[in-house]
Structure formats: C-alpha cells, structure tokens
Amino acid sequence: MKRKTINRLISKKGNVTVTWVLTLPLFMFFLLFLGSMATAWIGHAHSIGTADAVSLAVTKKMDGWVQRERAIRMEVIARRNGDKVPGDPGYIDPYQYLLGTEAKKEAFLKSVVDKYSNEIQAIAREYAEKNDNEQSSGTVIFSKGGRVEVIAETPYEPLLFQEAFPYDRVKGTGVGPKRYYLEWIPDSSTKKVRY
Secondary structure, eight states: OHHHHHHHHHHSTTHHHHHHHHHHHHHHHHHHHHHHHHHHHHHHHHHHHHHHHHHHHHHHHHHHHHHHHHHHHHHHHHHHHTTOOTTSTTOOOHHHHHHSSHHHHHHHHHHHHHHTHHHHHHHHHHHHHHTTOTTOEEEEEEOSSSSEEEEEEEEOOOSSOTTTOSOSEEEEEEEOOOOTGGGGSOGGGOEEEEO
C-alpha cells in the first residue's frame, strides 16, 4: 500500500512541485527558529563582552577609590590623635580603628561602594556604550570571590513566537580581576548596584 502511494507521488506530473510547496512553510519555520537561536546567541556573546568591559573598568576605578578613602579616613583619625604617639593614653591606631576587624573592613568597603554608586553607574553605562550596547542594563555585584561581577542584559527580539519567550533580555556575566579588598565583603552579603 505504501509503495503504491510513493509511486503515485513520483510518477504523476506536478507532484514534486506540490510536495516542495507544501514543505516550504516547514523550511521557513525551521529557518526562523535557527534565526531566533542565532539572535539569542549573538546577544549573549555581546552581553558577555559588555559585562567583561564594565567589570574591568569598575575594578580599576575601585582600586583608586578604596586607596583614596582609606588614606583620607586614616588621616582624619591621625589628626584626632594630635601629638600622641603609639603607647600614649588615648592614642587611636588609625588602621585598627578603620580596618581592625572583618566587620569593620566590610563596613568600610560597603561605605565606599555607597559613596561612589553614582560614579559606578556612570562608568557602567559608559563602557556599555563603548561596546555598542546602548540599550544594555545590568547589575554590578560586589563581591563574588574577591571580584567585581557584572551581569549585563541586552534586549532580545526573537524572529518567531515572540509571545512564547517569557524573557525579553539576554544576560551575560563577566568578572574582573581578583582584589584583596573585595574579599572584605563575603559572598553571603554581596552589595549590588543597578545601571
């Protein structure tokens, strides 16, 4: 029975054309599906590049801000000491006062992030634009294993079944170089800044 049907399709004129026309929508559907996947893949790669650039830039700026804030705050404490030297009654050790415990280190670093959060957002937007990703948004996370982690989001517009995709953004993650001071914020209490 099957053989007769196949022979009929092959032997009659125009059946190849009809078969080709009937399968054309399937091919179009498949190509649109591949196009949607390629768009997501390209968006993901673009997000990763943006996240890497932002994390490097923020880490570099944080190096300067942490050093500056530490120097300023220690100088204020040293001025309070006046002419007192270590061992005198009432002398306050600037390092111990500012960074003497893990809790003080964490509080210091979180205060630096809070103070410069507007600058962090501006740097993140600037480097997103430099990577041709003006529509990018995301989160800068302090600290994941002593590093600045950035989750960049890029708009995603699939070619097929736009209503079926619950997410309208493709995410990519990048991390900057490891810094000793970023380990002061434990992974359990990360500090986040949206841009």
